[in-house]
Amino acid sequence: MGSKRTSRRELLKSGGALAGGLAALGPTTASAQLSPYGTPVHDQMADMAAHDAPMIKGTKELVEYGQRSHYVTSMRMAHPMGGRASPDAFGKTFHIATPLQDSVGVITPSSLHYVATTRGAFVPDIDPKQHTLMIHGLVDRPLTFTIEDLKRLPSVTRLHFIECAGNRHNGRQKTVQESHGMTSCAEWTGVLLSTLLKECGLKSSATWFVAEGAEEVKGASSMPIAKAMDDCLVAYGMNGEAVRPQNGFPLRLMVPGFEGIFHTKWLRRIKTVDRYYMNYNDYGHLEKSPKDAALAFQIGPKSVITKPSGGQQLQGRGFYEISGLAWSGGGAIRSVEVSTDGGRKWNRAEIKETPQRMAHTRFGYPWNWDGNETEILSRCTDEIGQQQPTREQVAKYWNVPFDRSYRVPGLDNSVMPWRIAKDGSVTNGLA
Amino acid sequence: MGSKRTSRRELLKSGGALAGGLAALGPTTASAQLSPYGTPVHDQMADMAAHDAPMIKGTKELVEYGQRSHYVTSMRMAHPMGGRASPDAFGKTFHIATPLQDSVGVITPSSLHYVATTRGAFVPDIDPKQHTLMIHGLVDRPLTFTIEDLKRLPSVTRLHFIECAGNRHNGRQKTVQESHGMTSCAEWTGVLLSTLLKECGLKSSATWFVAEGAEEVKGASSMPIAKAMDDCLVAYGMNGEAVRPQNGFPLRLMVPGFEGIFHTKWLRRIKTVDRYYMNYNDYGHLEKSPKDAALAFQIGPKSVITKPSGGQQLQGRGFYEISGLAWSGGGAIRSVEVSTDGGRKWNRAEIKETPQRMAHTRFGYPWNWDGNETEILSRCTDEIGQQQPTREQVAKYWNVPFDRSYRVPGLDNSVMPWRIAKDGSVTNGLA
Numbered sequence: 001m002g003s004k005r006t007s008r009r010e011l012l013k014s015g016g017a018l019a020g021g022l023a024a025l026g027p028t029t030a031s032a033q034l035s036p037y038g039t040p041v042h043d044q045m046a047d048m049a050a051h052d053a054p055m056i057k058g059t060k061e062l063v064e065y066g067q068r069s070h071y072v073t074s075m076r077m078a079h080p081m082g083g084r085a086s087p088d089a090f091g092k093t094f095h096i097a098t099p100l101q102d103s104v105g106v107i108t109p110s111s112l113h114y115v116a117t118t119r120g121a122f123v124p125d126i127d128p129k130q131h132t133l134m135i136h137g138l139v140d141r142p143l144t145f146t147i148e149d150l151k152r153l154p155s156v157t158r159l160h161f162i163e164c165a166g167n168r169h170n171g172r173q174k175t176v177q178e179s180h181g182m183t184s185c186a187e188w189t190g191v192l193l194s195t196l197l198k199e200c201g202l203k204s205s206a207t208w209f210v211a212e213g214a215e216e217v218k219g220a221s222s223m224p225i226a227k228a229m230d231d232c233l234v235a236y237g238m239n240g241e242a243v244r245p246q247n248g249f250p251l252r253l254m255v256p257g258f259e260g261i262f263h264t265k266w267l268r269r270i271k272t273v274d275r276y277y278m279n280y281n282d283y284g285h286l287e288k289s290p291k292d293a294a295l296a297f298q299i300g301p302k303s304v305i306t307k308p309s310g311g312q313q314l315q316g317r318g319f320y321e322i323s324g325l326a327w328s329g330g331g332a333i334r335s336v337e338v339s340t341d342g343g344r345k346w347n348r349a350e351i352k353e354t355p356q357r358m359a360h361t362r363f364g365y366p367w368n369w370d371g372n373e374t375e376i377l378s379r380c381t382d383e384i385g386q387q388q389p390t391r392e393q394v395a396k397y398w399n400v401p402f403d404r405s406y407r408v409p410g411l412d413n414s415v416m417p418w419r420i421a422k423d424g425s426v427t428n429g430l431a
Numbered sequence: 432m433g434s435k436r437t438s439r440r441e442l443l444k445s446g447g448a449l450a451g452g453l454a455a456l457g458p459t460t461a462s463a464q465l466s467p468y469g470t471p472v473h474d475q476m477a478d479m480a481a482h483d484a485p486m487i488k489g490t491k492e493l494v495e496y497g498q499r500s501h502y503v504t505s506m507r508m509a510h511p512m513g514g515r516a517s518p519d520a521f522g523k524t525f526h527i528a529t530p531l532q533d534s535v536g537v538i539t540p541s542s543l544h545y546v547a548t549t550r551g552a553f554v555p556d557i558d559p560k561q562h563t564l565m566i567h568g569l570v571d572r573p574l575t576f577t578i579e580d581l582k583r584l585p586s587v588t589r590l591h592f593i594e595c596a597g598n599r600h601n602g603r604q605k606t607v608q609e610s611h612g613m614t615s616c617a618e619w620t621g622v623l624l625s626t627l628l629k630e631c632g633l634k635s636s637a638t639w640f641v642a643e644g645a646e647e648v649k650g651a652s653s654m655p656i657a658k659a660m661d662d663c664l665v666a667y668g669m670n671g672e673a674v675r676p677q678n679g680f681p682l683r684l685m686v687p688g689f690e691g692i693f694h695t696k697w698l699r700r701i702k703t704v705d706r707y708y709m710n711y712n713d714y715g716h717l718e719k720s721p722k723d724a725a726l727a728f729q730i731g732p733k734s735v736i737t738k739p740s741g742g743q744q745l746q747g748r749g750f751y752e753i754s755g756l757a758w759s760g761g762g763a764i765r766s767v768e769v770s771t772d773g774g775r776k777w778n779r780a781e782i783k784e785t786p787q788r789m790a791h792t793r794f795g796y797p798w799n800w801d802g803n804e805t806e807i808l809s810r811c812t813d814e815i816g817q818q819q820p821t822r823e824q825v826a827k828y829w830n831v832p833f834d835r836s837y838r839v840p841g842l843d844n845s846v847m848p849w850r851i852a853k854d855g856s857v858t859n860g861l862a
Binding site: 053054055056057058059060062063064065066067068069070071072074075076077078087088089090094096102103104105106107108109110111112113115120121122123124125126127128129148151152153154155156157158187188189214236237239240241242244245246247249250266307315318319320321323350352353354362364366 | 484485486487488489490491493494495496497498499500501502503505506507508509518519520521525527533534535536537538539540541542543544546551552553554555556557558559560579582583584585586587588589618619620645667668670671672673675676677678680681697738746749750751752754781783784785793795797
C-alpha cells in the first residue's frame, strides 16, 4: 500500500488542529497539508478492486450463534495475584483478568468479564429448571422462586461494574490487564431484591442479610438491609442474554458499588437476619465493627488510562486520544482529569456517554505527543464529591512509608501513571 | 421440589398487589397468604445441601474467552423473508433473525445480532492490518486510514439499533423472531464520520456521499451529506470488542435511524459527491426523487411486546410483567403505551432505562391476567412526536384495502397484537 506512513504524517500535522479543538481545519490550511498519496480516483478504484478478501464459510453454527474474527485474539489471563492455580486445578483461589488494554466503550463482553473463584477455573453447571432462590429468615413468609417466577416479576436493567477488592497495582505489573483487569462492566437485568423482600414481608427487625451461592464456600457475606432495599438486583440477564456460568448462571446477586465478593454467584438463598454474621468471605473484614465493615464495603472512585497503557507502543509523535475508564461505588462519575506531564497540570477530560451509577464510564482526552519522555495519569471525582487519591495520599491514609511502588494494604483506588519513553514505548510508571 | 406450584399460587395472589403498585403488601395481608411450604430454616438448609451442581471443568479456552451455559440454547434463525438460501449457499439474499423472545435489557449479544447479506451466510474474512478506509471525492485531500489510525482519533460510543427495511409482520409469523427479528441493538464505538471529513477538507459542493463495503455488490447507497456531518459513525467496536465479521469487521458505517442497508459493512471507501447516485441498493428508492428518498431512509417509531409473545405460554392467571422494545429513527423514545384489551384502553408503560437516541428502549407494564382470552399490544411515541401507527392507519397511508393480515408494501412500523387464549397460549393476533 505504501500509504500508511503518509497517512500518519498527515495525522501528525492535523494532530495539532485536533488537539486545538477540531475547528482549525479548513480548505486553506488544508491544501498546505495535501499529502503525496492524494492520487486520482480511478487509480484508487483499481487499487480497491485488488483487495477482495477471502470468505468465511457460512455454517449452521455461525448462523445460529456468531463468533468473533480469528484475527481478534484479545483474551483474559490468569491474574498474577491468584494465578498459581492452573485452569484444571480445583479448590484454589483463581482470578481471571479482563484485557482492558483492548477495551472500547463501557460494556465488557461477557466472554471477557473478569472472574474470581475459590476453586480454580471450575464453575457449577446448574440446570436452570432445577434452580430456585429461597428467601427466608426475618420475613413473614419464606418463599422460593424459580427462574421463570422471577422473569414474571417487574424487571430492571442497569449498567454496573464489579471490581475485586484485590485489584491493586504497584510497580510489578506490565499491563493494565495485570494492574486493573479485575474489574468489568455489563448490562445486568433482573428483579430488585427489594421487590422480593416485599413479597416475603420483610420484618422490621431485619437489619442485615446473608447471601449464599451454590459453591462449597457458599460466598455468603453479611450486607446491610438498607442496601438490599436500595439497589440490589437479583440478575438473570447479562449483556442481553442469560448470565454466563463463570458469572453466576442462572442467578447473580448484584450489590452495586460494593466489593466484588458480595456479588454472590449461583445465588440460591438469601436470609434476612438481625445482626452481622461472620463467615468465609469475611477474611478482609474480621477486625472491623459491623458499622465500619458496612462502610468499607464500597469501592472508592477509581480511574485508569487503558490506551495508551503498559506494553503498547506509540507510532511517533502526533495526535493520540488518551482513553480510559472511571468508576465509583459512590455513584455516577462526575468528572475525570488527565495529566500528560506527570501530574503537574490536570486537564478536564471528555466523558463519552452519560455516566451511570456504579458503572464504568469512558473518558477521552485529545493529546498531541511532542515525542519527549513523559508520564500520563488520570483521576476522577464521583457525584458525591469523592476524589480519586494519589498514591502519596493513600500511603498517608494507611500510615505506611511511601515508596512509588509500595503495595496498598487495603482497597487500592490510587492514581496510575504510565510512562512514555522517547521511542513511544509505554511502561508502568511505578516500576 | 414440589414448591413450584405453591410458589406460583403465591405469585398469583400477590399479583394483584403488584399490579396495584407494589404497596399493598404488609405483614397483615401477608400472613393471610402464608403458603404451606414456609418450612423451618434447618429443614430448608438440609434441602439445599442436596443441590450441589456438577461442575464445568476449567480449560485454557474457557479461561481466555468464556462461553454461555449449555442449558442456554437461544439462537438466531434463517428468516422466512430471505431464508431460502442455506448457510452454505453463496450469492443469494440471506437474512438471519434475532431471538427477540429471549431478549432482556436493550443490548443484543453480538453472537445474536441480526444479519442481512446478499450472498448466503458467507462473509468477508478481512485481515484488519491490510484493511484501509479511503475517503475521496469532493474533498481537498483524499486520505486513507488504517484501523490503527482510526483508533488514535477522538472516539464516540453510542447505543444504536439497526433494522432491516424488510422487517415486516402480518398474519403469517408464529414468533416475534419471525415477525420482528430483523432488528438488534448494540453499543457501537468508533470515529464520527464528520471528524474524518473535516480531516479531508470537505468541499462545500459536496451534498451526498456514497459508502462502499468489501463485497461484490458493494453495499453502496447515496446518503445526504448533512447526515454524515450529524451523527454517522465509522465503527470499529461493538459491545466492547471488535465488530464481528457478520456485522462488518473491521469497520461498519453506522447511519443511526436509517434503514439497515445503509449501515455499510466491511466499509472501505466513502466518496463525497454533488448529486444522488443510484446503485445496487437503491431498488427500494428508484422511483423517488432524491429529496423524497432521503426522507424515506428513516425508520419510523416502532415497538413490539417480546414477552409474552407468539409461541410462549402463560402459566395460569396472575401477575406478569409485559415486556418489550421500542425504537425510532426519529430520535429517543418518549413514551410507550400498552393495551391489554385489544386496543380499547391504552396505559402508560414504564421505560426501563434513560432512552437513547436511535436505540432500542426496554419497556414494561405490570399486568394481572384474569385468565380470559384477550389481545395485548404496544405503541410508542418518539421525542419528535411521531406515534407508531395502527395497521388501519398504515393501510390508509398506502391506500390499500385493509385486512388484518395484509402485507404492508413499504416500511412496516405498525402495531403488533398478540392473542392470549384461555389456556395461556400466545399467538399472532393478525392470523
